[in-house]
Amino acid sequence: MDTVGAQSLPLVALAGSATGAVIALQTGDSLARFGAQTMLPAVIVFSLIKETGPIITALVVGGRVGAGIGAELGSMRVTEQIDAMEVSAISPYRFLAATRVLACILMLPLLTVCADFCGIIAGWAATSLGKSLSLRLFLEQGFRDVTFNDVIPSTAKTAVFGLIIGLVACFQGMRTSGGTEGVGRAATSSVVLASLFVILADVLLVRLTLVFFP
Amino acid sequence: MRESESQPPVQVADLRKKFGSQTVLNGINLTVSKGETVVLLGRSGTGKSVFLKLIVGLQQPDSGSIRIDGEEITGLNLGEMNEVRRKIGFLFQQAALYDSLTVEENVAFPLDRHTKMPPSRRRDRVRELLASVGMERDFHKLPAELSGGMQKRVGLARALALEPSILLFDEPTTGLDPITSAEIGELILSLRRRRHVTSVVVTHDIAGARAFADRMVLLDRGNIVAEGTFEQLKRSRNEFVARFLDGNAEESKCRESFA
DSSP states (O other): OTTTTGGGHHHHHHHHHHHHHHHHHHHHHHHHHTTOGGGHHHHHHHHIIIIIHHHHHHHHHHHHHHHHHHHHHHHHHHTTHHHHHHHTTOOHIIIIIIHHHHHHHHHHHHHHHHHHHHHHHHHHHHHHHHSOOOHHHHHHHHHTTOOHHHHHHHHHHHHHHHHHHHHHHHHHHHTOOSHHHHHHHHHHHHHHHHHHHHHHHHHHHHHHHHHHOO | OOHHHHSOSEEEEEEEEEETTEEEEEEEEEEEOTTOEEEEEEOTTSSHHHHHHHHTTSSOOSEEEEEETTEEOTTOOHHHHHHHHTTEEEEOTTOOOOTTSOHHHHHHHHHHHHOOOOHHHHHHHHHHHHHHTTOGGGTTOOGGGSOHHHHHHHHHHHHHTTOOSEEEEESTTTTOOHHHHHHHHHHHHHHHHHHOOEEEEEOSOHHHHHHHOSEEEEEETTEEEEEEOHHHHHTOOOHHHHHHHHTOOOHHHHHHHHO
16 A cells, blocks of 8 residues: 555656646647637646546556566566465465555555646646636636536546556566566566556546446 | 375376476376485476476476375365465475565464464464574564575475475575585484474485485486485496486587587
8 A cells, every 4th residue: 555555646746736737738828719718727627637637647656556566576476485475375366466456446546636636736836827816716617517427437437447557567477487587577568558458448437437427 | 093194295196297398297206205305306407396396286287196195186276275285395496585574574474374373472483493493593684684595594494384294395405505505404304303294305416415315316308217315326327327426417418518
């Protein structure tokens, strides 16, 4: 929990903040062309909560935690630590994999909320660089039309992203072979496959969300 | 007397294992009696470590029979195999200590998972095990802070934690200096004397193995080519046995290598 959650927090907060600021700067400029600047707070909030916050969090955590789990379990495999566990009649899947997968499932939604929060604050800060806008007014305009159907499904889907990251990294780590080179391959393939599956799952989950929470 | 007690602890019949097109074990037959220490010798890559891993169920044979205390273990499910594994202690070639745990936690690990000892009793048991391998003063250290010989000692203490009746050693003295090798050999010998455990030891250290082996088994190309005490093997007329025991390379192979 500590490694997946607390230690990922600074990176997730930074990625969320940067994303919020970039959305504010890029979209602000575009909206100005259509005379729709007043929509900017809502665009930032909706964009972050519904899609950008969850996917950025999943990709950042997938990179950091996925590589970590893949390398850690891969290293345990090549140094026969996992064999030693099996010989001691202890299931490495239960003891090593289940705990890591569970930590990913529980931590991803919490980290997503943090990324959303930091993104919105950074979005306000970037917006108020161009014109003076109080945080209270920004939040009021941003959250005016937000409902639970916008927040809950998109945050909850990150638990599925956590499941994917945990499963892929544990699987790649557990099946490592070929010494230190194999450990490197396990770490890389964990990140690549976890990111790929997260993106594909996102498409599917967004479609399902639109069906069940129109 | 229970049936399992009258059965040999390890009985292997017609054991075969291939990796791709490479035959590693080609019909091995071996019975290890209760309290006996059998040493497996052979060139690198002749399937000695694979043999140990098959006995403990880490790999599955292509065909053949493996009986532990009379119970056939090929085809057991994981739960049944884990019951068998509790009778077996395994010392890995590189000790395979859990590198994020201290020496004390490594030895306590199987006890935590398989016994309901109160913490104070468990701590005493761990210290007792560490003392039996001369590592009682290093209980707080991490594996990375230990030498190869010390890691092997801790690995042995961990393998003994559940009081197994069968011990498997995968190259216990490889990479160690002669004095530490002799100390590990002494530990194996004292285990047989004090606990009457049945042991299968894979090693290249013929001189060291003479001290603790009841019987030596020489493998070549997946087959047992000789079996007996060191003296019996020494009298063998088999050319490979003589060359292996004397440590002589095949002349033609040497010529090929340097050609």
